[in-house]
Amino acid sequence: AQSVTQLGSHVSVSEGALVLLRCNYSSSVPPYLFWYVQYPNQGLQLLLKYTSAATLVKGINGFEAEFKKSETSFHLTKPSAHMSDAAEYFCAVSEGTSYDKVIFGPGTSLSVIP
Amino acid sequence: ETGVTQSPTHLIKTRGQQVTLRCSSQSGHNTVSWYQQALGQGPQFIFQYYREEENGRGNFPPRFSGLQFPNYSSELNVNALELDDSALYLCASSPPLADTQYFGPGTRLTVL
Numbered sequence: 001a002q003s004v005t006q007l008g009s010h011v012s013v014s015e016g017a018l019v020l021l022r023c024n025y026s027s028s029v030p031p032y033l034f035w036y037v038q039y040p041n042q043g044l045q046l047l048l049k050y051t052s053a054a055t056l057v058k059g060i061n062g063f064e065a066e067f068k069k070s071e072t073s074f075h076l077t078k079p080s081a082h083m084s085d086a087a088e089y090f091c092a093v094s095e096g097t098s099y100d101k102v103i104f105g106p107g108t109s110l111s112v113i114p
Numbered sequence: 115e116t117g118v119t120q121s122p123t124h125l126i127k128t129r130g131q132q133v134t135l136r137c138s139s140q141s142g143h144n145t146v147s148w149y150q151q152a153l154g155q156g157p158q159f160i161f162q163y164y165r166e167e168e169n170g171r172g173n174f175p176p177r178f179s180g181l182q183f184p185n186y187s188s189e190l191n192v193n194a195l196e197l198d199d200s201a202l203y204l205c206a207s208s209p210p211l212a213d214t215q216y217f218g219p220g221t222r223l224t225v226l
Contacts, residue, residue, distance in 0.1 A: 004156075032213070043116070043204055043217040044157070051213055090156050101147065101170050104156030 002027045002093045004105035012111040019063075019078040021108050023091030026072065032094035033074045034102060035065055039087045047089075050074060061085070086112045116140075118207050118218035126224045132193045135221045137205035139186040144210055145169070146188045148180060151202040151220070163188060192223075200225045 007022040025031060032051050036044040048059025055067040065076045074091060088107050095101040117140040127133050139146055145164045149157035159172035163182035177193040186207070192199055202222050206215040 036217075041219075043118075043219040044206075045116075045217070046214060049213065092156075095159075095170075101159055101162055103159065104149075106156050107154075 002031065002095060002103045004091050004093050004103055006089075006091055006105040006108050008108055009106065010109045010111070012113055013081045014113045015083055016080050019076070019081045019085065019110065021076040021089050021091075021110065023065075023074045023076065023105060024072050025074060025091070025093045027093055032102075033065075033067060034092040034094075035059065035063070035074075035076050036090045036092060036104075037087045038090065038107075044090065047076070081110075081112045083112050083114065086110055116216035116218065118143075118205065118216050120203075120205055120218040120221050122221060123219070124222045124224075126226065127195050128226050129195055129197060131195050131225075132191065133195060133223060135190040135192075135203050135205075135223070137188045137190070137207070137218055139188070139205075139207035140209070140216070141186055142209050143186055143207035143216070145215075146182055146205055146207045147215060148188075148190045149204040149206065150174070150199075151204060152198075153201070157204055160190070195225045197225050199223060 034049045035047040048057045050067045058064045090107045091105040092102040119138045147162040148160040151157040161171040162169045166182045179191045182188040202220045204220045206217045208215040
């Protein structure tokens with residue numbers, strides 16, 4: 001069965017610094033991979049998704065992620081953190097090729113320090 | 115805005131009671147999935163409905179059940195509530211042939 005691990009339950013960065021949130025997955029078939037963001041008391045918003053096209057995926061709000069099959073990783077990055085990026089971030093992997101039955105990781109809480 | 119709404123926003127029940135949570139999707143979204151998100155954890159897939167039929171289920175007992183209606187609304191029913199059922203319940207819908215699902219804001223259920 002697929003699973004997702006996110007290294008670091010909490011990450012703090014200074015405003016303007018690089019954001020790096022780590023995600024590793026286990027999947028027996030080429031997966032779909034997703035990053036979602038959740039602001040306090042809100043639902044999930046899709047940041048970006050990998051669906052077997054380009055390995056470097058660009059998303060909303062300046063985020064991007066690179067699919068590395070050899071490392072089974074899909075880390076999320078943003079060159080310069082903004083205060084509004086403070087939120088909970090979830091990496092997710094699809095059940096097979098079903099993009100809408102996904103397994104979520106435990107999440108990483110991002111804090112941005114002024 | 116995703117166009118997906120959920121009601122109620124918050125709900126408090128006692129152990130052993132039954133609860134119904136509702137989700138309203140965008141017109142044309144014929145797939146709806148429900149997730150349970152316990153505090154401090156990622157969402158867990160409960161089940162999915164496609165054209166009013168269950169189309170996959172996660173590791174949840176039968177007391178979790180659902181319905182999907184022709185008007186693109188759906189329900190999640192939980193019987194015999196347990197304390198561990200306290201969580202944020204999210205629904206997500208998707209249109210045909212899309213590769214994205216759209217989440218609602220969730221219903222916060224507290225079981226006392």
